[in-house]
Amino acid sequence: MKKSIYIMALGAFGIITTEFGVIGILPQLVKEFNISIDTAGLLLSMFALTVAVAGPFTNMLMAKVNRKTAMCLVLAIFVVSNLISAVAPNFTVLMAARILPAFLHPVFWAVSMTAASKQAGPKDAPKAIAIVMAGLSVATVIGVPLTTYIANLFSWQASFVLSAFINLIAFGALAIYSPSMPVDEQTANPKNQLKILSSTQLWVKFLICVIILAGMFATYGYLAEYLAKVSHMSGTQISVMLLVFGGAGILGNWLTGILLSKNIQLTSRVFLLLLVVMHILAYQFGGGFLSMVFILSVWGLIHTGGFLVANLLVINGIHGPSLDFVNSLLPSFFNAGITLGTLLGGFIIVRFGIHEVIWVTVPLLLLALGLSFITGTKKQPVVEKVAEPEPKTEELVCE
Template identity: 80%
Template sequence: MKKSIYIMALGAFGIITTEFGVIGILPALVKEFHISIDTAGWLLSAFALTVALAGPFTNMLTAKMNRKIIMCLVLGIFVVSNLLSAVAPNFTVLMIARILPAFLHPVFWAVSMTAASKQAGPKDAPKAIAIIMAGLSVATVLGVPLTTYIADLFSWRISFILSAMINLLAFGALAIFVPSMPVDEAAESPKSQVKLLSSAQLWVKLLTATVILAGMFATYGYLAEYLDKVSHMSGAQISVMLLVFGGTGIIGNWLTGIALSKNILGTTRLFLLALVVMHLLAYKFGGLFIPMVTILSVWGLVHTGGFLVANLHVIDGIQGTALDFVNSLLPSFFNAGITVGTLLGGLIIAHYGIHEVIWMTVPLLLLSLGLSFVTVKEKQVANETIADKPIELEPVQAVVCE
């Protein structure tokens, strides 16, 4: 079971390297295709928007497929996408190649998260999910900085070939070492699962998670450009800084997993406050090399745990078949947040400059902090528990703050 979880984390590493690896090469693409930075940012936001819109449908269409087969299919498509991106003759072709794998991206996340949770059991589910999320952390440690470095050393096209090789490695490990994962037909109850959508509290949590991701990526989506224009770092220095950012992120992801196992809500609020502080410090000292190195180290420590925080904030208290359903929704809401964040960040950059992008992130993070205090009182039907099936909830009008 542990081996399967770590291999799924490798798959997460592959697809996140593809999705976010473009962050580090945006300046190179701006020069190559003679476009603005906010236009280049669409390579990230369009990918995320596709995931957000396609997620519920692709998860529904693949619900009956063997879990191992569908994850292999996703990774195979990511390999092809990266190879097409590497030979793209213009920005339009590159955009199309980027969007193709986004349709099945949410399937991998929903399947891997649910599989990890079920294999670990309710008690250790946060730790198992943290392992999958570690794939994201390692992608920021190695994937994003490495693709940035390869692009600076050779060309941006070679960086896409590197991403293809990473996904191919994950595909091979999954195909060879992970056992078959047939769908448990007895556990499938779509009608019962959809009833969970009557929970107003679930929608508050999903909105909170979406705003958290928007706040994170309003600035992070343009971090390489920020370090270039504000901190005046060279391409090699940016690669090293992204490596430092992700390296401390691995530690942060591990610490966040431990903290969430003890107190999910408290950890969520502490994370948001810490991230606000890091952005304010980056704005104040962004033009100073040495202070910015220190800030990036701590920023990475905090930032990388954001996906895990948002994930567990939403699924806290949800078990059984309801967990499958909610996990299938999360990629859509997460990527909706990424889309909104990068678009708003690009808008600020276009009108006020890259340095001011921080002032889009801070309000979004404070908004998500406020939402974490909102509780919608709902009634639970007697003799039913969410572990057996989603509870039937009767929404009421009262909304209170903790």
């Protein structure tokens, strides 16, 4: 694998750490700015909403920009935004600093997926994409406890400085070691990309993707607050528990990848059922310290595979220019789900208490499970009935 692929994975780690790093410091921000927990949660949900809305447009605007230049620009914006966040005098400035990089977040995601695939070549493309995806996965399980630990050790400002430093390293490495990546005009042609949007099954898959992420983040987005109020843990204990959650998640992401390579549909359904079970156990036994340590370990093992599950459910059977286009849309649907989940979670917390947030997650995950059977058909008449497709037309084959 070319070193630039690993550099893109580091960039993904920095970007996702910036997005989710606030989860562990929400309680500190509540005290610092004298705001409610659901207002603090807007730092996550509004970031995600901006990504969801702006994604398709920013990707179109950057479609003809050299891929290396585009990724360097994104990382530079993330460095600046984190530094502004670190010195924000009030919540309004902090919110503005958070929204700024969200506009370009989906550009890095779509560009890195395509660039990694092309640099590795057809044979090693799946491996290259998995490496970049690993940056996202590791960030979701390590970035949150790391920023939480730094915030507890120094201050909440220090967590943003750390995120800025990670993005700065990725920016420098990408600028120095990565080759120029000119745009492939064939892939960038809208006519070759938009054909896939006529697939009804694809839109069902996007819906499942949104619901899965909403279910995951309705509770996970407020996990630090849950551990503080329900499990009665201190700030240090919370950072350790998030680290346990993340450490288990690294192993879980690896195991999920292996199982998904064997059977995407079955693995996805088992994943959803197990995640439902863990949330119910957390509701029932979350008040006990030792029981919550065990629950978090298993929960983390399962939770982290959610991004991989949602990603593969959507792109399964898609190839060529259509795959590039769908990859560019995924961040919007991922973040639409995160936005929906955190908003619903905050709504329930304010009205019924943090303990009841579990009951937002459970029905959402069960709904995603039910919808997964709709996409489980072997045939897709819209595509398969075409007798002689044009050379550039791609097929969508659902498992």
